[in-house]
Amino acid sequence: MRNLLRRHSSVFLLGGISLIAGGLVRWLHGPEGFARALGVALDIFLAVLPAMLAGLLLAGSLKQIIPSGALAKWMGAESGWWGLGVATVAGMATPGGPMAAFPLVLVLAQAGADRGALIAFIVAWGLNGFQRVLVWEVPLLGADFALLRFLCGLPLGFVAGWLARRVPIDWSPPDTGAPPAAPAIGRRA
Amino acid sequence: MTPSLILLFLVAFGAFGLALRRGVPTAKRALRETGQSIGRVLPLLLVAMPMAAFLSELIPADIASGWLGVESGLTGILIASLAGGLIPGGPYVSFPLVLSFLKAGAGGPQMVALITGWAILGFHRVIAWEWPVLGGRFVAVRMLSSIILPVLAGLLAAALLPLFPHALPRP
DSSP states (O other): OOHHHHHHHEEEEEEHHHHHHHHHHHHHHHHHHHHHHHHHHHHHHHHHHHHHHHHHHHHHHHHSSSOOOOOOOSSSSSGGGHHHHHHHHHHHOOSSOOOHHHHHHHHHHHOOOOHHHHHHHHHHHHHOOOHHHHIIIIHHHHHHHHHHHHHHHHTTHHHHHHHHOOOOOOOOOOHHHHHHHHOOSSSSS | OOOOHHHHHHHHHHHHHHHHHHHHHHHHHHHHHHHHHHHHHHHHHHHHHHHHHHHHHOHHHHHIIIIIIIGGGHHHHHHHHHHHHOOOOHHHHHHHHHHHHHHHHHHHHHHHHHIIIIIIIIIIIHHHHHHHHHHHHHHHHHHHTTTTTTHHHHHHHHHGGGTTTTOOOOO
């Protein structure tokens, strides 16, 4: 039971907010307002569902055909704009939530990627991750808006990486005792 | 069936075809991955959709059309950037909210700034994940180099918006 709660904590949390917000709507706007809002939700759900299924099939297939690793060696301190570009593409290709992405950043850091590339990676993952764009943004907000938003996000990883190489704060990757050049990510080194 | 949906299905089947060419086990893994994702995403969608619809009934219309409206300009972009950073949760929270804001009259550049703020600054994510895994100094470097990005994205969107006449969904 506790396991079930933990695994689906987001669902329960959102469901709870839905119930409270729905109760408030019914109280403030009456049954008609409540029914109207539910109708809107159903319309959007039905409009979004097919695109989301296609997006999930695409993400699931891409994950099998694109190797996720072998990029850290192109992301060192001397890598310049090229390194930021590699980091941006790698970040966009990285699926999954923060529980997967931030440990991967640590792995890249220990494999020799510099802070500019790491930050470009984080920005590109958070903002333009293909999976999130395909599964959530295109179905919900439409292809035109998603493309506009994606284009506006594309240069940001470069800007952040360039700035990060100039921020006067010392930082070195946390040492977890792992050998520094271990090809730990991906299936192929 | 909109053209973009047809295209998305074609690309998805194309990618699945490539996985199939790698062999049946690869294709099976892709399908299993897809099935697991559907099992994870569908319940979230089922509760997030009513939530966003109810919240948009409750949020006063003048927040979307005033503070973040088409006319709000740079001030609206600044507000949206900060507000984005404060939205907790994953894409199942932020994107339905943005959709209801857009339908209530929010401006495109402001919503681009909001999504960018949520994705890059997302303070809850920094506190829960980035700080513990990468340490406070790294977070300081990243925040200093990222803090202006949502505003930059909003300004860029304002410049590019004329090229995307169908970008804003309207009721």
